Amino acid sequence: MSRKPRLRSGSGVTMHDVGQAAGVSAITVSRALHSPERVTPALREKILQLVEQLGYVPNRSARQLASARSHTVLVLIPSLSNTVFIDALAGIESVLQPAGYQMLIGNTHYSDSEELALLRAYLQHSPDGLLVTGLQQAEAFSRILAERQLPAVYMMDLSDDGRPCVGLSQEAAGAAMTRHLLQRGRRRIAYLAAQLDERVLKRLQGYRQELTAAGCHDPALEWLNPAPSSMQLGADMLDALLAAHPDCDAVFCCNDDLAIGAIARCQQRGIAVPAQLAIGGFNDLQAAAWTTPPLSTIATPRFAIGAAAARLLLQQLHGQQDSGGSRCLDLGFQLQQRGST
Amino acid sequence: MSRKPRLRSGSGVTMHDVGQAAGVSAITVSRALHSPERVTPALREKILQLVEQLGYVPNRSARQLASARSHTVLVLIPSLSNTVFIDALAGIESVLQPAGYQMLIGNTHYSDSEELALLRAYLQHSPDGLLVTGLQQAEAFSRILAERQLPAVYMMDLSDDGRPCVGLSQEAAGAAMTRHLLQRGRRRIAYLAAQLDERVLKRLQGYRQELTAAGCHDPALEWLNPAPSSMQLGADMLDALLAAHPDCDAVFCCNDDLAIGAIARCQQRGIAVPAQLAIGGFNDLQAAAWTTPPLSTIATPRFAIGAAAARLLLQQLHGQQDSGGSRCLDLGFQLQQRGST
DNA sequence: CGCCGAATTGTTAGCGCTAACATTGCGCAC
DNA sequence: GTGCGCAATGTTAGCGCTAACAATTCGGCG
CATH class of the missing domain: 3.40.50.2300 (Response regulator)
Structure with missing residues (x-):
């Protein structure tokens, strides 16, 4: 009996201890806690009280190991x-x-x-x-x-x-924003994207479909950047886009971060939004409502x-x-x- | 032997299985995985290979239960x-x-x-x-x-x-922003706060100390709102503040959310920032750099x-x-x- | 009055792993 | 060779809990 006692994690109070205090076996405690209908109400009450009193905390590992449910x-x-x-x-x-x-x-x-x-x-x-x-x-x-x-x-x-x-439907959502921009009379609509995950690419599909259907799809206006999305990147991409395509009259950003950067850069450069350039975002983050001008975007029910x-x-x-x-x-x-x- | 086999969680491959395949006992597998130096290199190699091959996944619950470390x-x-x-x-x-x-x-x-x-x-x-x-x-x-x-x-x-x-030091940081506003020549500096957790209140302490030291502390300029912080709230609080104290010449917002809302509202109302009203935030969120004008704030190394x-x-x-x-x-x-x- | 079935509680075993101790094997000094 | 010491591996037991089966109790009914 000289064996060292094992380290105990937790408070050291086990189901067995609670059971002993209540004069019942461990399994009854287990039942009182997890399937109350299988234990007499009075007994259950007593057990719950002892649980509180002794500060018993169930050991999730043991439970999981025994029951194969985590x-x-x-x-x-x-x-x-x-x-x-x-x-x-x-x-x-x-x-x-x-x-x-x-x-x-x-x-x-x-x-x-x-x-x-x-x-x-x-x-x-x-x-x-x-x-x-x-x-x-x-x-x-x-x-x-x-x-x-x-x-x-x-x-x-x-x-x-x-x-x-x-x-x-990411595709439908991408199409919806594109359609909106078309309805506002825009024809040279760019797509600015970063991160390029599957959702961003599906939005691109929607964008392409709408523009193709409207007869004004121009692959040169698709700007895809695998870098992580950020407001800085949105501003930079806007600059690059406008340098290459000054005739662009709308920008659909694949998310609000890019869009906020883009809109801020327009503000800085004195580009009139939306008169000269319309900007659309995606997700409707909190900040989207507080840019100047406030950002049009697609609200998603996250x-x-x-x-x-x-x-x-x-x-x-x-x-x-x-x-x-x-x-x-x-x-x-x-x-x-x-x-x- | 009519006992039903227990449900197995996971792939069903245990340490014992791996050991058997390698012709050793389970404990040796355990050692090969967790204290490699206690096992011959060749054997360890063999075990690791079998682990891969059999798709063995350790069972964390069992490990934790046995070792009292999670x-x-x-x-x-x-x-x-x-x-x-x-x-x-x-x-x-x-x-x-x-x-x-x-x-x-x-x-x-x-x-x-x-x-x-x-x-x-x-x-x-x-x-x-x-x-x-x-x-x-x-x-x-x-x-x-x-x-x-x-x-x-x-x-x-x-x-x-x-x-x-x-x-x-939240207090020192609150003081630093306040000092900055004082140095910019402001004297009627308001503190706009929401959420009111301990950190927000400590920043308030710093704010008070600086203003008191400068002889221009006015409790009427402390606006504390227990509601959760948001840009909307920042805008609303700014309106309320200016309605009550049109002579206010600076606002220190307890965080950037409030500040972004406030700055956007100024933009909307045609209040010149910073000429008429200086605005300071806290935390330096990404969006802080992209408001008009960009927001001065306290960057924290989160x-x-x-x-x-x-x-x-x-x-x-x-x-x-x-x-x-x-x-x-x-x-x-x-x-x-x-x-x- | 004895037997049945349902409700309640108990017993046994084992989940997969590792601490502690036990054993084996092997090289080496004398 | 004998025995020592160390390194490598094995044996045993048990972590805390719950599934499955077992036992007990109790009310009711023929």
Whole structure:
């Protein structure tokens, strides 16, 4: 008996201790906590009181190890510095937290390989499900999901292959802004893009379709820059664009960051917005309403997307398998017309 | 033997399986993975190869249960929608990730009680350490930390009671902006604040000290609003302030959100900034450089704070107890003078 | 009055891993 | 050769919890 006692993590109070204090076995405590209907009300009351009194904190690892359920959801987003994803995160949190699930947040930095690495790393936590941004992942990514039969919901876009997803048609949204600019009488409409993730490219598709249909598509007006998006970049790209194409009469920026930089640069250079140049953004960030002039943009329901995606995932986790029909939720978008167009 | 096999979470490949494939015992696999020097190089190589081949994924719960270490750090921040904390988060991630630690992120919504509840909830994961925003927590909060001897590092501010912390003097920073406005010849300097967390109030202290020293402190110019901060609120508060005090010649906003709203409203109302009214912000968010005129503000090293705090915590975790001396790290701040002052 | 079934509680075993101790093997000094 | 010491690997037990099955209790009914 000279064995050293093991280090205890946590407060050291176990279910067994609580049970002993209550004069019952550990399993009864477990039941009192997790399936109250299987324990006499009086006893349950007593146990809950002792839990409080002894400061018992359940050990999640033990629970998970024994039950093979982690009550944990892995959330993969491309960036922490982009409000878009933070908003979605808040929506997710608002659903998972009350449901007793905890989220593990992985930041993929817009990289497929990092995304895959994160998935591998976080698998150690055996998450019960997965919320991913976008539809395009590394090939091994989907393989792992399939192997483990890990339920996943895809966010921010719409799939046509039956994968459950919650989002909006990036293509349609790109088309909508382009159409808006056409309706305002513009014909030389540029597309300014950075980061170039799948969503940005789909918006580009929408832009192309509309312009082609209107007979004024000019590939020279597509300015694509793989660098991370920023206001500085928006300003710089605007300068470059106007230097090459002074006849340009509208700019569709793939997101509000670029647009805010562009609009500020116009202000600095004395270019009249929208008289001389109309500017459109995407996402409707808070700051979009406070530029001079205020920015016209596409409002996207990020919070709602996150929340709905989380709900959809929980449905899958709780057995309501395929409730039939398409599990793709289109939450749409809204054109916010303001002073810049 | 009629017992049903338990559900397996994960791929089902265990350390034991890998060991068997390699002709060794499970513990050797464990050692090959976690303390390579205790295993012959050739054998280790073979094991690593099998791990890859069989798709073995360690089970973190089991590891944690057996070793009483979770390799997990709990990070508590007041808000996800405030870039300030997201930046700190990124700094934390940049240190913890490479060190093999994972972060659990708790959003306290600026509430002491929610913070306490989150701590309780996340204790179930038995985190090895804790990174908290601010110095003021619920009373029970510190008690729990003490009971469990949970190492913690406090972020964003400086303590004088020996708690390890990484941040800047909010008071000094508030004083610095105020001094700057005084130096620009202003005498009727208002303080516009929202959210009213401890940091905002400390900046207020600095503001008061400077103005009192300069003999032009007027409590009527302190506008404190407990509502969450936003650009809209900044604009509204500016209107209210000027309606009550048309003689006001400078406004120090407790953060850039308010300031951007205020500056935009001035633009809309034709108030000349800075000629008629100087405006100062706080934090130096990206958008601050792109208002018209660009916003003067106090730049705070959020990323560095997060990173340093994480490093400090890791030091504590790895036994280098008190390396003596104050464990308070002052990373300072920097006045960014731009067009608005 | 004994037996049945439902409700309540208990027993046993094991989830996958690692700390602690035990064993084996091997080179080397004498 | 014998024994010593160290390095490499194995054995045992147990972390805290819960699934599955077992036992007990109790009310009701023929």
